[in-house]
Amino acid sequence: MQTAPLIEPVGTSVTAPASALRAAAPALTELEVLDDAVEWMAFSHTSPANPKWLESSVWIDGITCAACATKIEQALCATPGVIRADVSAAAHRATVVWAPDHVKPSGWMQAVRRAGYRALPGYDQAAVELRRRAARLALWRTLVAGLCMMQVMMYAYPAYVAVPGDLSAEMEQLLRWASWLLALPVLLFSCGPFFRGAARDLARGRIGMEFPVALGMLVTFAVSSAGTFDPGGVFGQEVYFDSFTMFVFFLLAGRWLELRLRDRTAGALEALANRLPATVQRLLADGTVELVALRRLRVGDTLRVRAGEAFGADGLILQGQTQVDQSLLTGESHPLQRQAGDTVIGGSYNLLANVDVLVQGVGADTRFACIVDLMHSAASSRPRLAALADRLAGPFLVGVLLAAAAACAYWWPINPGHAVMVAVAVLIVTCPCALALATPTAMLASAGALARQGVLVRRLQALEALAEVDTVVFDKTGTLTTDQMRVSAVTVRPGADPQVAMAMGAAIAEQSLHPLARAITRDAACLASASAYRTSMAREVVGQGVCAEVAPIDGSAAASPLRLGSATFCAVPPGLSGSAQVFLSDVHGWLASYCVVQELRPEAASVVAQLQRSGLEVVMLSGDETAAAQAVAESLGITRVYSLCSPEQKLDRLRSLQADGRRVAMVGDGINDAPVLAAAEVAFAFGQAVPLAQSYADFVILGGQLPLVAQALERSRSTMRVVRQNLAWALAYNLSCIPLAAAGWLPAWLAGLGMAGSSLLVVLNAMRLAQPLAAFDRNR
Amino acid sequence: MEILYLLIPLSVALVFFFLVALWWAIDRGQFEDIDREGARILEESEKG
Numbered sequence A: 001m002q003t004a005p006l007i008e009p010v011g012t013s014v015t016a017p018a019s020a021l022r023a024a025a026p027a028l029t030e031l032e033v034l035d036d037a038v039e040w041m042a043f044s045h046t047s048p049a050n051p052k053w054l055e056s057s058v059w060i061d062g063i064t065c066a067a068c069a070t071k072i073e074q075a076l077c078a079t080p081g082v083i084r085a086d087v088s089a090a091a092h093r094a095t096v097v098w099a100p101d102h103v104k105p106s107g108w109m110q111a112v113r114r115a116g117y118r119a120l121p122g123y124d125q126a127a128v129e130l131r132r133r134a135a136r137l138a139l140w141r142t143l144v145a146g147l148c149m150m151q152v153m154m155y156a157y158p159a160y161v162a163v164p165g166d167l168s169a170e171m172e173q174l175l176r177w178a179s180w181l182l183a184l185p186v187l188l189f190s191c192g193p194f195f196r197g198a199a200r201d202l203a204r205g206r207i208g209m210e211f212p213v214a215l216g217m218l219v220t221f222a223v224s225s226a227g228t229f230d231p232g233g234v235f236g237q238e239v240y241f242d243s244f245t246m247f248v249f250f251l252l253a254g255r256w257l258e259l260r261l262r263d264r265t266a267g268a269l270e271a272l273a274n275r276l277p278a279t280v281q282r283l284l285a286d287g288t289v290e291l292v293a294l295r296r297l298r299v300g301d302t303l304r305v306r307a308g309e310a311f312g313a314d315g316l317i318l319q320g321q322t323q324v325d326q327s328l329l330t331g332e333s334h335p336l337q338r339q340a341g342d343t344v345i346g347g348s349y350n351l352l353a354n355v356d357v358l359v360q361g362v363g364a365d366t367r368f369a370c371i372v373d374l375m376h377s378a379a380s381s382r383p384r385l386a387a388l389a390d391r392l393a394g395p396f397l398v399g400v401l402l403a404a405a406a407a408c409a410y411w412w413p414i415n416p417g418h419a420v421m422v423a424v425a426v427l428i429v430t431c432p433c434a435l436a437l438a439t440p441t442a443m444l445a446s447a448g449a450l451a452r453q454g455v456l457v458r459r460l461q462a463l464e465a466l467a468e469v470d471t472v473v474f475d476k477t478g479t480l481t482t483d484q485m486r487v488s489a490v491t492v493r494p495g496a497d498p499q500v501a502m503a504m505g506a507a508i509a510e511q512s513l514h515p516l517a518r519a520i521t522r523d524a525a526c527l528a529s530a531s532a533y534r535t536s537m538a539r540e541v542v543g544q545g546v547c548a549e550v551a552p553i554d555g556s557a558a559a560s561p562l563r564l565g566s567a568t569f570c571a572v573p574p575g576l577s578g579s580a581q582v583f584l585s586d587v588h589g590w591l592a593s594y595c596v597v598q599e600l601r602p603e604a605a606s607v608v609a610q611l612q613r614s615g616l617e618v619v620m621l622s623g624d625e626t627a628a629a630q631a632v633a634e635s636l637g638i639t640r641v642y643s644l645c646s647p648e649q650k651l652d653r654l655r656s657l658q659a660d661g662r663r664v665a666m667v668g669d670g671i672n673d674a675p676v677l678a679a680a681e682v683a684f685a686f687g688q689a690v691p692l693a694q695s696y697a698d699f700v701i702l703g704g705q706l707p708l709v710a711q712a713l714e715r716s717r718s719t720m721r722v723v724r725q726n727l728a729w730a731l732a733y734n735l736s737c738i739p740l741a742a743a744g745w746l747p748a749w750l751a752g753l754g755m756a757g758s759s760l761l762v763v764l765n766a767m768r769l770a771q772p773l774a775a776f777d778r779n780r
Numbered sequence B: 001m002e003i004l005y006l007l008i009p010l011s012v013a014l015v016f017f018f019l020v021a022l023w024w025a026i027d028r029g030q031f032e033d034i035d036r037e038g039a040r041i042l043e044e045s046e047k048g
Helices: A018-023 A066-077 A105-114 A125-161 A169-190 A192-203 A210-229 A241-273 A367-380 A384-411 A416-429 A433-453 A461-467 A498-509 A515-522 A604-613 A626-636 A647-659 A674-679 A707-742 A748-770 A773-779 B004-027 B034-042
Strands: A044-046 A054-061 A082-088 A093-098 A118-121 A279-283 A289-293 A302-305 A314-319 A322-325 A336-338 A355-361 A455-457 A471-475 A481-492 A533-541 A545-552 A560-565 A582-586 A589-600 A617-621 A640-642 A664-668 A682-686 A699-701
Touching: A054 A105, A066 A082, A066 A093, A066 A105, A066 B034, A093 A105, A105 A118, A125 A169, A125 A241, A125 B004, A169 A192, A169 A210, A169 A241, A169 B004, A192 A210, A210 A241, A210 A384, A210 A416, A210 A748, A241 A416, A241 A748, A384 A416, A384 A433, A384 A461, A384 A707, A416 A707, A416 A748, A433 A455, A433 A461, A433 A707, A433 A748, A455 A707, A461 A682, A461 A707, A471 A647, A481 A498, A481 A515, A498 A515, A498 A533, A498 A545, A498 A560, A498 A582, A498 A589, A515 A582, A515 A589, A589 A626, A604 A617, A604 A626, A604 A707, A617 A626, A617 A647, A626 A640, A640 A647, A647 A664, A647 A674, A664 A674, A674 A682, A682 A707, A699 A707, A707 A748
Parallel strands: A471 A617, A471 A664, A617 A640, A664 A682, A682 A699
Antiparallel strands: A044 A054, A054 A093, A054 A118, A082 A093, A279 A289, A279 A302, A302 A355, A314 A355, A322 A336, A455 A699, A481 A589, A533 A545, A545 A560, A560 A582, A582 A589
């Protein structure tokens, strides 16, 4: 382990004797776990160059600049048995070719460590490999078209400038044959994706977007070939190889840039998906520790997670206390305190001390996997506007084909060759790619930016719905307030010393993990002199309270039995209880009572104000009694409050708001209010314990950060603005270009440039939304 | 002028040669991490 603990393990933390680590024979280091054919094949495959070699894909942690890549490559290549190493600084990935007969993965991974970096097995190797191949092929297709285009231009040039009679007939024919020869790879190889796409759509009985383009390509090539080999034919002797190669190149270049832009957003997601450690320490029943690959972990195992490591699975802390960093998963920037009994999520980092964790979820069952999964499913959902664009594309394309045919028929009597090229220009220029890209690219970029801040978008469609919302309903519990309780008032028996009573109450409260008891231990006034008392024989009755003997540390008084808990547990007569929830009693009966309230989130007021400034009405629904709910609402500036609501009443309130024609966004904790969330136009699930998979919410806010509600709303509005810009541009472009092309003013090469340019513009406009939330919405 | 009858077929052959050379470069990943190439000159060379 390279990362040394930042601070020495504290308090109850687990310090395994060194012998325990060695007990499992033979001793395995963390890396040696991977020295097993089963393990290494999970991230390797046989090298195509030599069947005796293996090609492994690994993530490299710690790359900061381009020079790092060379250092790692040198370190790898210096290891005997490593044949080749390619490190990509941009992708933080390396491909290592190595001979299993001479070296094991631990050997070359150790070399990476010595160079100051960490290598993690890349289990998604197959997918990455596939994508890299696709990207290389796309670049190759584009460059083939580009190079052939340049050369075909050279051959076309003499025909353009020569005065009649200047160019001998044989020379002209030779130039045409040369052009034809170079246009052939463009047609057969570069145009491949267009033909395949068109054929796929035709096989399913519909006309896809590729169809007009593919048809245009085929027709241009056919007409030009006829001009080359049968100059006396109906199409005349004109050839259009220059136009053909040019528009193919423009189209492919546009697509390739688009692909690169999209890969960049996908990369952010992938970085998230590769946060889990490769190996974990499993605690055995006899107290020894063994190293196992993460994939071998099962629910019910106990893990030892050292400071500086990532948690490999979801679980419950059994021993130790520490701070965790969940920022990558929830967007929460501050380290969070976690101790025995708290849950931790896989993929977050253990910052402070060693802890033992009982595994509760592994692999696909972890919250981490849910998050990654949600992101993928959201990315593949079709927003309504995009579906509409797809539906419109069918009739639109038929219209395009008819327009092309009409233009061709009109020009035919004048010049058949020119007529065909006009039709081709119409086909190429009207490809509704920009129309189809307008909505999904913008929404995906937005969803990606939101996810990085801790807001998961479950359906892209919800972004559109959110932008139209005019009312935000908060379900008070857990949304406007924190999960934490706060002591608001303490009443002490007349005649008793309040200082002593409160100190003893705090001392006994420290014995319990109950939220109410924890509220007392957090309260400064209660805690002031609690350390002067010692508790013994503490016993907790679940759901009732704690009883213990409490005595001053200096021995000035004898130990007295105290009880802290509910009214019945402390035998407090009903008349005395008032609105307090926690009581303290001694041998004489009631001693003190505590009023505990839920604490408002510090940022709640500013968020409510921000929402109101953006023209939304904020409504609060609460199950609490009227006075408490009113007090909360007043301090936040909310005028419309419905208190004492049962879940059914909350649903009724929501329905009546909707009956008034309001579009409602509901913010709830996602657990108790599922029906209400389901009924609202847009639902936010909020809070730590949201069961992601079953949640009805459209947006899940991971870190419990209220400002994200306002930011998501802001972002949804800017998203829809970008979508509208994109759609308007795509429509205006298509509508204005068809007449131009049909009139013969738009040559085919310009049509190709226009089409590629308009798609690219749409994608670039959408990519503005990939910026972090605050930055974009401020600069707007 | 007659030399053109040789040069034009030659230029076609040359283009095909370049296409293959490009594939060789792409397949070795030379276009994938372009940022890094600029920094290469700053690295100390191992062999003199």
